[in-house]
Amino acid sequence: MSLRKLILLATALTPVGPALCAGASGASNAEAPITLDSIDVISQELDAARLQIQPSLGASSYFFSQQALQTIPQGANAPLNQVLLQAPGVAQDSFGQVHVRGDHANVQFRINGVQLPEGLSVFGQALETRFARNMTLITGALPAQYGFQTAGVLDIQTKTGLTNPGVALSGYGGTFGWAQPSLEYGGRYNNVDWYVAGDFLRNERGVENPDASFNALHDRTEQWHGFAIMNAILDPDTRVSVFGGAFNGNFQIPNNPGQTPQLGLSVNGVSTFNSSILNETQIENTQFGVLSLQKRIGDADVQISGFVRNSNLSFTPDPLGDLLFNGVAQYAARSNLAGGVQTDAAWRVNDSHTLRGGFLGQLEHTSFNTFSNVLPVDADGAQTSEQPIGVVDNGGRTGGLYGVYLQDEWRILPSFTLNYGLRFDGVNEYANQTQLSPRVNAVWKPTDSTTIHAGYSRYFTPPPFELVSPTSVGLFAGTTAAPAILRDDNVRSERSHYFDIGIQQTVAPGFSVGLDAYYKRATNLIDEGQFGAPIILSAFNYRWARVQGVEFTANYDVDAWSIYANAAYSRAVGKAIDSAQFNFDPDDLAYIQQNSIHLDHDQTWTASAGAAYTFNRGTKYATRVAFDLIVQSGLRSDANDVPNGGSLPEYAVVNASVVQKLDLGLGAGTEARLDVLNLADASYQIRNGTGVGVGAPQFGLRRTILAGITQRF
Template identity: 35%
Template sequence: MKQGETSNVRVKETMWLGTAALAMVMASEAYAAQAHDAPPVRAAHHDDDDDDDDDGHPVQSGEIVVTARKLDSARASVSASLGASTYALSNDAIEKRPSGEAANLVNVLMQMPGVTQGGDSAIRVRGQNHVQYRINNIILPEGLSDPADTLRARFADRIELVTGALPAQYGLQTGGVVNITTKSGVYEHGGEVELYGGTQGRFEPAFELAGSSGNTNYYLSGSYLHSDAGLPPADRNAIPLHDRTDQGDGLAYVDHIIDSASRVALILGVSGDALQTPHPRGLVASGLTSEAWGGEQRKGSQYGMLSYQRSEDGLTLQVAGFLNHASRRLEPDQAGDLAFNGIARQYQTNGLSSGLQTEAVYALGQQHHLRAGLLATWRQTKTDAVETVLALAPATGTLALAGRFSAQRLETGVYLEDEWKPLDRLTLNYGLRLDRVTGQGGGNAVGPRANLVWEPIQGTTLHAGYARYFVPAPQRDDAIDPSRFSGTSEALPTQSDDPARAEKDDYVDIGISQKLDELTLGVDAYWRRATNLLDEAWTSDGLLARSFNYARGHGRGVEFSATWSEGPISAWGNLSVSWLDGQGIVSGQSPFSASQITWTASHAVAAASDQRLSGSAGLTWHSGPLRLSTDATYGSGLPRSSSNSVLDDGRMPAWVQLNLAAVYRVKGLRHRPLDLRVDVTNALDTPRRVQDGSSLAGGMAQWGGRRGVFVGVEQSF
């Protein structure tokens, strides 16, 4: 057995054991039907296509359901989105679309306005990768990778994206907030098992369980994925070379209703991925072929969030503690990496974060709702690295450079805001946020926020807002000394490398939405001015991102959205036009030549994630047991860079991807719903070149996946 195959097996076993451990915590004897048919952009309601509740499984009492709904509503009121741009999808809407619940959050969010995908597969919102994730309004602790790339949509009852001029509650990011509401045993009793797979060697079994016992409710989900197409492939071939992956994830949610005004909730999650490093075909170096080139990476995360909520007499308080351990390991193919990249990196990074989040809202009469909160987070990362390079002078041969790096950070933030209705159709939300971040790339900041919402006539809503943002630089787990690579195959162009700095932004957002019977139209425009705009450059092998700053940055854009639903047909469409550029590199200079740094001082450079035009559209139709749907995404291409002094040198080709889906529902075991589905991704089989190796956003060539045909069977119990 090859080394890569052995590690993949180890990860498979680890994931199955992790998911089984969660199952043991949450196991129950209750089984019933799973929720399916809810209207879009609302929580899915229970509909098992069987009016005879003859399965003998317990159903939650009406009093508990009423209490839970009241507490859910109160929890939602803590989170403010007034004046910001908000887009949401229910679980039912996700299930109807191509890939259904098997899709990860990247695929779901890509259907929302202003969301694009960078060369590292992570999402960007309005060109920024500074995105905060929340589960049931509790901040998901920061890990070592984008959660949207690993989390499946299966456990989500509702996924909401809040962007624009955010209220004071949201800090330390400019992109937006993804708030996920989990499914719950209060409303769902029973479970599902699903088997999904098809081309590219995809095989994905998954399960869900939900139920209640007295005042305690639980939900549990888990899945395992094997595929021959893990990371973006390195060439346009329909069968990627050296791109296998094994992934597993599990999530458990349990809450206990203490009384009519309070409850305690626990969320546990685990994920782990083994990913081979893809390579292009046909390369030859030092007597080696790229077909024999190996290497892989493994990453994992384990997190827990414990919260207490009390809602009484106009006051809702939620206190939550969270803990997250994340790890990432790079396993090189030393001979292949040295031959083709000139460097072989062996990295083991472990990150630990913990924190306390306290938020409250108080209804001070009919005109004022006061919100306040406190957040404290501690983070630490440790990295052991061995970087093997080729010595070029004064002697030749291989040279192993070992190092151990660590970084710590404490983030604290407080906010206070008031939602005030001076007039019946006019609402003002204003507040102030104070942040302090220790360590390199941190600092102190005061962030005023203000949003105005006006409904001049029925069906018309206008909003305008201003936010002052503060974004600390990402923690660096490797203190780079560019001089240590001097005289080697990894020699960097510049011998200085100032640490990245915190970014500060002035952000303005205005928009209007109009509802015309079943049609809703929206237009949203934004403008931002940044000091020390953060961006990323990737290492020559495309494995590690390095943060750097432009002295100044400017962003602006317009987003158009439309949704329509009537009878069995619903449709949506989004179009975003945006610009994000920076000028004057002032930190992280080592990957850039002196002429490039000089050129940026007087020229605006497109940010690595600056896709000028992006869009998405889709259509769903259902008749009886049959559902048909299609969606499409479009991008005008990411920027590329030249090897000379010019950093902004054209764009990758524009691309479009069309996906199709058909779902047919029949009565399966015990007359419970059995869904049969067929999905076709990239139905036109259009090759999409994400990167060609020249862009700052990726050090190696990357392509989008080719056509995939997948089938799924989902049985409810």
């Protein structure tokens, strides 16, 4: 398998039908006895059938095999955002955020085909590379089965007790006080298999450093991750799966030394504060669970799943420091509980047509609780007392969203496939809106080595329920936290037209190149920003927006060599902020009302490349040496009184990795690895603290040396 592979899907994937089962028909499958030797075969067939229920027909797919996930810097210890940076069109941001094809977030996460609700984590990530057998980032004009979050779909296929039997114990760590022990355990009993993974992470670089120093001040993090899955094969056509995960993270907010309060405030006789001793912290936790039934009935495959996700976030300020620096010290907490049902089905009508359909319904409750210490001011904004006063703003709401789709994969010619369908979505939360969305993709394979695709998708993206809270801005009147603008229109659903066209060419065996172009025209485009000291993102809309770009990819995978290269151009602009207006500076708001500006996460150029070579391939002492390169042209910043009118300097980061297999006569094998992140120790700035919705400066991770050993039993 190649380390990185862009697949511009050329032909419709043939659904897994009875011919791929243990028997010649669904009836004979049901009657066939299940033996331990056949469990692996049946599981693989059901995995293939699940992928056929919801393929990415006509979209662009970037595939990460298990070998690729092990080769990237940090391997299974790598956070998902670092993995995604290897794909084309993915831009790096602060707080571990990534942007796919010019969107702020809007990335959908699926595990074994089940779409997970969005969560509240900002710094931490509830999903891990560790439990992924492989993953695919799907972008472009998506088929009708993909709704709501549509900038990209990260589809994770998990490890199981069949694919990863036994125990793996790992110790990993290095500079910045990095310690990351982990455990994996997979097994099987009769027709039931299970897989469990967990790790603990502690280091002194939990959040990006706000200054250029090598070591950050007050930046410790402690995080726990866990995941478990159990599968039971009831008969050759039926599988029941239950899986879930949990994440808990504690983060110190790093300090920027040498700063002094600029508001001229005084609290009980104190008017100065040493910024290097600020003590702000944030706690994040998420739990999720899924129960799925997968069934084959004749020429049809169906998967029915119930899911639940709970997430919480709380921010604790420095009571004195935040008040002097920001005019408010706010204790903030948010929580969100979501649950629902998802059903997807595929029916192979004949050799020319495959129908697919399904629905998703989700209910969720979100709550917000804030207590703010502020200082009273007069009508001219002058402080009238040094004694802080408290402002309480609590609330909550219950809402839901739903979507239903039907599409037909029509193989018109052996070399030409048309996939067309309709999707109907609705949301009843802070917004109450619906939309009927047509989708169509054409895939043409004029030769065995050339694939051309083109598609159009109408998208409907509800605002992130957990990031929308109708703040009572009037509560802060007459205080140091009073907004200059009192308008607070509700955040609305984004509606967009999306066009995509691309070509994939096999130049020689093992060597392929691809080119893809996209254009998105949106109304009420959803963006997010950090407003105030709490590191909690808030959503808002641009009334009008355009996003467009081009991506190039190349992949070479022959014998011991694996080489890839990606480059992407993107331009994302918006005009007229028409919701949550109280968060913005009046001058910025007035300018954006009349002028288009770059979105703050717009990054003109991104590129990634890598090479890996395996010595002694196929032996017990194989050595894999790999290098990765990430190039970014710089996110936006304010310039010449124009919001997001400038951009930060470009930067490049080189990472290196060596993985050595060892034969120590212990268990099932030993593996050692050495990773060097930012090999050249480049000092680069991700944010400079200016821009629409940007809170503070952030600098990238400096040279980090990490090593680990994994023992398998």
